[in-house]
Amino acid sequence: MxxxxxxxxxxxxxxxxxxxxxxxxxxxxxxxxxxxxxxxxxxxxxxxxxxxxxxxxxxxxxxxxxxxxxxxxxxxxxxxxxxxxxxxxxxxxxxxxxxxxxxxxxxxxxxxxxxxxxxxxxxxAAERRRYEREMVEARRAAEKAHAALGKLNNELERRVEETVAERLKLERALQSERKQGDLREQFIAVLGHDLKNPLAAIDSGLRVLSREQLSDRGEQVLSLVGKSTNRMVELIDDVLDFARGRLGEGIPVDRSPPGPLTPVLQQVIEEIASSNPDREIVVKLELSSDVECDRHRLAQMVSNLLGNAVIHGDPERPVRLEAREENGRLVLSVINHGKPIPAEVRKRLFHPFSRGEPGGTHKGLGLGLYIAREIAVAHGGTLRVKSDEMETRFTLRMPLRAPTPRAPSK
Missing domain, CATH: 3.30.450.20 (PAS domain)
Known part of the structure; x- marks a missing residue:
């Protein structure tokens, strides 16, 4: 029971x-x-x-x-x-x-x-154990999230502080560098301008001496000094152009009334050819319209491009100059053959104090192509380079006429 x-x-x-x-x-x-x-x-x-x-x-x-x-x-x-x-x-x-x-x-x-x-x-205890596990997991997740959020906030604050401090430091350094750069370029401009006066006096003295009866040795010295003086004038002109460009004024151009460009180009070609009698220059000019430009500046640019082509091109092959009209624009190219310009050099080719061939023997300030590009820009155009195993080609593209200023709106 x-x-x-x-x-x-x-x-x-x-x-x-x-x-x-x-x-x-x-x-x-x-x-x-x-x-x-x-x-x-x-x-x-x-x-x-x-x-x-x-x-x-x-x-x-x-x-x-x-x-x-x-x-x-x-x-x-x-x-x-x-x-x-x-x-x-x-x-x-x-x-x-x-x-x-x-x-x-x-x-x-x-x-x-x-x-x-x-x-x-x-x-x-299944439900209790599940509840306890969920509570533990929730607490761990909350602690982990809180720790991560705190860490993230601290990291963000640190990065913001570092970024602000670095930005202020860079701005101060940039302002200081700008002031220093302006002072340097103003000094270069003043120095270049002031150097032209004693050089003008030297040039006048050389012309007086050229009318005197000199020995053969004196004639040689006089010719050498004259060439050196002309070279110094060219260098000073380059420095002045560079300083004007860096000071925000740009390369100054004085546009002449529209006229034929062929005589200007032929004069530059003759000058380069007479200085390099052993080099062949092939010319192809197809210009029928007048061009409104600063002829002196355009001649300066073409002379620089032709001179570089003669110096750096293959001496066994001719240098070519081609000019034509295309849709109201002047297209002028200077072409030479030889080793292509490396890509890393092309990136900085138009920068001031840059040379096409590092370690080359050609003497100069490395301002020629920089000034040439600034002349193109001052005429509302562009100067580009293309270089490969076939050829190296510098091409100027610019309007045949200066743009007409817009009338101010009423």
């Missing part, structure tokens, strides 16, 4: 049914930790019969990690103090599914302190 208990209102409770179908699992172990009693609840949870569980070591009901944790931590604790509470372990069901539970245990001993049996109660 089932054991019963009397309740306060006169009802009775079936104590055996309470044990078997309690809302928690009951397991009793002998002193060798073998299962001697187990209730129906835990059998149902694990989908095992009591016969499958009874007589087997309790640790076989646990998953491998829980078994190791139980044997190394909680079994010794149970031996020392006789109980433990809310130990989180995983039981293994019949289908190998893990069942998270919380276990409480208490030992029963005789008067001499010998272990008689151990009672264990087991409570399902």
């Amino acid at each position: 089932s054991a019963t208990g009397q309740l306060a209102d006169g009802l009775t409770e079936d104590l055996e049914d309470l044990y078997e179908r309690a809302p928690c699992g009951y397991v009793s172990l002998d002193r060798h930790a073998r299962v001697v009693k187990v209730n129906t609840t835990i059998c149902t949870w694990l989908d095992r019969s009591a016969k499958e569980i009874l007589g087997r070591p309790f640790h076989e009901m646990l998953s491998v990690p829980s078994r190791m944790f139980f044997e190394t931590h909680f079994a010794p604790l149970l031996r020392m103090q006789g109980f433990f509470h809310e130990v989180a372990v995983d039981l293994v069901a019949n289908n190998d599914e893990r069942l998270p539970v919380l276990a409480n245990a208490m030992e029963r001993r005789d008067a001499q302190g010998n272990l008689l049996f151990t009672r264990i109660t087991v409570f399902k």
Whole structure:
């Protein structure tokens, strides 16, 4: 007959049914930790019969990690103090599914302190364990996000401060460099201008001496000094043009009324040819329209391009000068053959103090092509270079007429 208990209102409770179908699992172990009693609840949870569980070591009901944790931590604790509470372990069901539970245990001993049996109660903890994991993960995520945000804010503040400081430093350095550059270029302009006066005096003296009766040696010295003086005048003119361009004034041009350009080009060609009698210059001029330009400046540019072509071109092949009209524009090209200009040199070819051949023997300031391009720009045109194994070609494109200024709007 089932054991019963009397309740306060006169009802009775079936104590055996309470044990078997309690809302928690009951397991009793002998002193060798073998299962001697187990209730129906835990059998149902694990989908095992009591016969499958009874007589087997309790640790076989646990998953491998829980078994190791139980044997190394909680079994010794149970031996020392006789109980433990809310130990989180995983039981293994019949289908190998893990069942998270919380276990409480208490030992029963005789008067001499010998272990008689151990009672264990087991409570399902899947939802609780899931909730705890979610809380831990959420806390870790929040801490990680907070730390990352703090780090990001600190990094942004540091970068902003560094950027502002660097920007202020660069602006101050740029302002200082601009002032220094303006002073240098103003000095160059003044110096170049003032040097022209003593050179003019030297040139006048040379002309006076050229009318005197001189020895052959004197004639040679006079010619040499004259050439050197002319070269100095050219260099000073280049420096003055450079200084004007750098000071924002640009290369000054004085446009003459429209007129034929062919005589100007022929004069430049004759000058280059007389200075280089061993070089062939092939000319192809197809100009029928008048050109409005600064003839002196245009001659200066063409002379520079032809001179460079003679110096750097293949001496066995001719230098060519071609000029034609194209859609209301002047297209003038100077072509030579020889080694192509390297790409890295072409990038800076029109920069001041740049030379086409690093380490070359040609003496000069490296301002010729810079000034040539500025002359083209001052005429509303462009000066481009194309260089490959076939040829090196400098091409000027500019309007035949100066643009008509727009009338101011009323």
